[in-house]
């Protein structure tokens with residue numbers, strides 16, 4: 001099944017999980033355990049799944065994505081709002097280089113007064129239909145999200161960690177660039193979980209662990225659930241955060257999407273894996289980091305990085321056995337040895353190192369003793385590592 005470089009796959013589908021009839025109080029029921037297992041299996045290979053959730057009616061979906069959101073984007077005031085510079089992904093409105101879409105974000109979609117305040121910026125006379133539709137949709141999404149979060153935590157054996165600092169966000173996207181087939185380049189979401197609601201126009205594709213691109217085929221009662229990088233880091237790598245992209249047919253000129261996501265609260269945003277998930281076999285993979293620092297990093301230099309989260313790679317001890325004249329390329333480091341010395345290059349920074357002249361296999365220990373720094377710090381490119389060069393030995 002494995003393939004190189006990401007293969008378009010016509011027949012594969014994301015696993016479907018039906019949550020109708022379940023709510024957050026059903027966790028003792030047999031049906032709950034069956035669904036939980038399905039979700040765990042789906043996450044392992046796809047990092048996501050298609051969820052069927054009948055609580056959100058096709059009518060409500062149409063009111064939101066067929067009426068309210070297009071109207072929102074048609075309002076000149078909408079594009080004048082917000083400041084994405086302040087906190088990326090948090091501006092009310094943002095446009096992002098390389099990502100050809102407009103987005104409007106509502107960070108308190110479950111709070112009527114916050115929605116009203118937001119609406120008043122766009123419609124000074126108010127807009128009850130907008131407010132009620134957004135609130136109605138968000139309340140259902142929140143209920144769905146809570147079930148999904150709880151099930152995932154249970155699968156990790158961590159139901160006690162049911163997050164109290166989760167925050168919900170909604171954002172609406174307008175992909176209107178004519179003729180662009182890749183409407184959204186491959187990326188991983190930064191947050192815990194995203195639930196993507198497409199409407200009439202499909203296009204979202206998800207890359208599974210075998211590098212196959214799966215086209216999503218949502219119906220009027222289903223949504224695409226995706227694990228994001230924050231959840232993956234928090235789960236010490238036990239969850240897979242999939243790459244995904246949006247590809248549109250040539251003649252598509254309008255596509256609206258709403259993404260409901262869970263993110264850490266602004267005041268409690270440290271992503272720190274729980275100790276239950278760390279042991280000798282599973283050492284800590286990511287140093288604790290501040291989510292919003294990571295977000296800022298992603299919006300700046302980190303987006304150039306294929307996998308921004310790897311910048312947070314923990315100090316997993318690494319030993320490299322080198323012979324003379326060896327050149328080993330690691331994910332982030334290149335080690336070149338010569339007869340009398342070596343350079344070890346991390347990003348754009350070079351470290352000189354001494355090479356054991358007569359030892360065919362000398363060991364380079366790479367470890368990091370300094371405290372974690374924010375992923376956006378300039379030191380990141382030097383990978384916060386102390387390189388202990390081997391002592392020269394005598395012949």
Ligand SMILES: O=C(O)CCC(=O)C(=O)O
Nearest residue numbers: 189196204244246257259
């Ligand atoms: O437009 C979509 O279907 C997906 C949106 C998405 O992946 C994102 O906004 O991060």
Ligand SMILES: [Fe+2]
Nearest residue numbers: 187188189244
């Ligand atoms: Fe995404």
